[in-house]
Amino acid sequence: MNIQVILTAENFAILFKAALISLSIALVSALLGALIGIVIAFFKLSQNRFLKIIGNIYVELIRGTPMLLQILFFFLGFPVLYQMITGSYLRVNIYICGIVAMSVNSGAYCAELIRSQIINIDKGQFEAGKTLGLSRKQIMRYIILPQAMRRLIAPFVSEFIMLIKDSSLLGTIGVVELLQQARLLGTTYYNYLIPLLMASAYYLLMTICISYIANKLERKLTI
Amino acid sequence: MIKALNLTKKFGSTIALENIDFTLHDGEVVCLIGPSGSGKSTLCRTLCGLEIADMGEIYYDERKIDFTNDADSAYVYSKIGFVFQHFHLFPHLTVKQNMLLAPLKVLKENPDDALKKAKELLAKVGLSDKLESYPSELSGGQKQRAAIARSLMMEPQIMLFDEPTSALDPEMVKEVLTVMKDLCDRGMTMLIVTHEMNFARKVANRIVFLEGGHIIEENDPENFFLHPKMPRTQQFLDKIQY
Numbered sequence A: 001m002n003i004q005v006i007l008t009a010e011n012f013a014i015l016f017k018a019a020l021i022s023l024s025i026a027l028v029s030a031l032l033g034a035l036i037g038i039v040i041a042f043f044k045l046s047q048n049r050f051l052k053i054i055g056n057i058y059v060e061l062i063r064g065t066p067m068l069l070q071i072l073f074f075f076l077g078f079p080v081l082y083q084m085i086t087g088s089y090l091r092v093n094i095y096i097c098g099i100v101a102m103s104v105n106s107g108a109y110c111a112e113l114i115r116s117q118i119i120n121i122d123k124g125q126f127e128a129g130k131t132l133g134l135s136r137k138q139i140m141r142y143i144i145l146p147q148a149m150r151r152l153i154a155p156f157v158s159e160f161i162m163l164i165k166d167s168s169l170l171g172t173i174g175v176v177e178l179l180q181q182a183r184l185l186g187t188t189y190y191n192y193l194i195p196l197l198m199a200s201a202y203y204l205l206m207t208i209c210i211s212y213i214a215n216k217l218e219r220k221l222t223i
Numbered sequence B: 001m002i003k004a005l006n007l008t009k010k011f012g013s014t015i016a017l018e019n020i021d022f023t024l025h026d027g028e029v030v031c032l033i034g035p036s037g038s039g040k041s042t043l044c045r046t047l048c049g050l051e052i053a054d055m056g057e058i059y060y061d062e063r064k065i066d067f068t069n070d071a072d073s074a075y076v077y078s079k080i081g082f083v084f085q086h087f088h089l090f091p092h093l094t095v096k097q098n099m100l101l102a103p104l105k106v107l108k109e110n111p112d113d114a115l116k117k118a119k120e121l122l123a124k125v126g127l128s129d130k131l132e133s134y135p136s137e138l139s140g141g142q143k144q145r146a147a148i149a150r151s152l153m154m155e156p157q158i159m160l161f162d163e164p165t166s167a168l169d170p171e172m173v174k175e176v177l178t179v180m181k182d183l184c185d186r187g188m189t190m191l192i193v194t195h196e197m198n199f200a201r202k203v204a205n206r207i208v209f210l211e212g213g214h215i216i217e218e219n220d221p222e223n224f225f226l227h228p229k230m231p232r233t234q235q236f237l238d239k240i241q242y
């Protein structure tokens, strides 16, 4: 087989489109995951025992099971549950399903990242705020969170990079993301090597660019 | 006025304070001294709710304080300022922002008035040129003076200091003590945990000597240093004075 047959501009364009799909799914999931993470982190840090337990169960459940299982749960399991409860049939959109599964997954990891950054802020910062008369909410908002946010940039970026790579699992439920597209090309040409290498190049391009931008951003924000 | 009755504070099985009775009267400057681990910090922190006592009562003026109650806490923090050994300036904010945060958010002061007050206070502690600096750009002594100025922004009636100079290089101790002396001279009520014996002797109306979570001796500075009542006090003074 001649490599030039596969290494065409057209195939690069096809994979580029698939890479954009992977990137978009990861980006949306990362943002939703961060939001879920903030909520769950506050549950875990809350004085309320009920919220604390919910937060703990969420994090343990998600971190203790494989992501592929979670994806399959939302794709195959959830519709069954839905039908049992409502009696009607649910047709799931694979993109929404994938984004939901990845957001829910990322939320648990983000919650832990946020929680650990908040509790790692020196206790003296809370105390200084307290003796100045600031309320707990004000201390969080003006003192703790701004400092935690800065320290969260790097771990959040790693999480985003993880999501880009994990989005390849969505091929299982039929999303034509970057890896799935590479496999389809492989099937077309009876050669998996070249399409897989091309996909690798795209993955690396994305992750290296993101790391680079994050580094710049972090340097700008740390004091 | 702060009054504590029968105060006991434990950390697990360690008894940090045991049945302490202590009063800080208006206008008074009291220095708390004692060996490491004697409970000086714990007393200071328990009096203002940074630690919650296991037993005993705390009064501010005639009001009995329950630090788990937000209204009581707010009352206390409207009256006192606290200066920490390690300053605890907010590192993500400039000196100006450090100073304005509480006045604007808690007292809802007018920003122009608050800024004017901040500039006056910074001038008083000798940091006029540091208004826009970040804490990381200040020396230890400058940080502590900025932290004192930040506390004073809230116009406290009582200032508590927990070893304000212990984290400083020796050549920076004096600039901070000078600022504190100045506060004494203006009639501020102060409770100061310190190892600076000469300073304590100069500014205190009363010295309280703590050991093992107990008040061993309370005395005026002259008598405390020259004619202590308790043998334990004498032993402590002999040990620390070269």
Ligand SMILES: Nc1ncnc2c1ncn2[C@@H]1O[C@H](COP(=O)(O)OP(=O)(O)OP(=O)(O)O)[C@@H](O)[C@H]1O
Residues within 6 Å of the ligand: B011, B014, B015, B016, B034, B035, B036, B037, B038, B039, B040, B041, B042, B043
């Ligand atoms: N957060 C804490 N957890 C556990 N034990 C504590 C805590 N804070 C203080 N202690 C213990 O309580 C006792 C009194 O400590 P405290 O910090 O009040 O002493 P101190 O007189 O301020 O000493 P130093 O001069 O070293 O600052 C010590 O035995 C100390 O180990």
Ligand SMILES: [Mg+2]
Residues within 6 Å of the ligand: B040, B041, B042, B163
């Ligand atoms: Mg101490």
